[in-house]
Amino acid sequence: MNPKLLEILVCPVCKGPLEWKKSAHELVCRACRLAYPIRDDIPVMLPEDARPLEPDEIHGKS
DSSP, X not given: OOHHXXXXXXXXXXXXXXXXXXXXTEEEETTXXXXXXXXXXXXXOXXXXXXXXXXXXXXXXX
């Protein structure tokens, strides 16, 4: 993931910051409780493609 790209990307739902989960290939918005996939090094920033976070992920335990 390009660090410059990560600086400008925001959650498409709330416009909040995203956290890069390298091991999961996802960008996470804790406020919306969504994880956006990264496919072929391209973030898929579509809310319908995001997965809901599990309760333990919301609190930063994963």
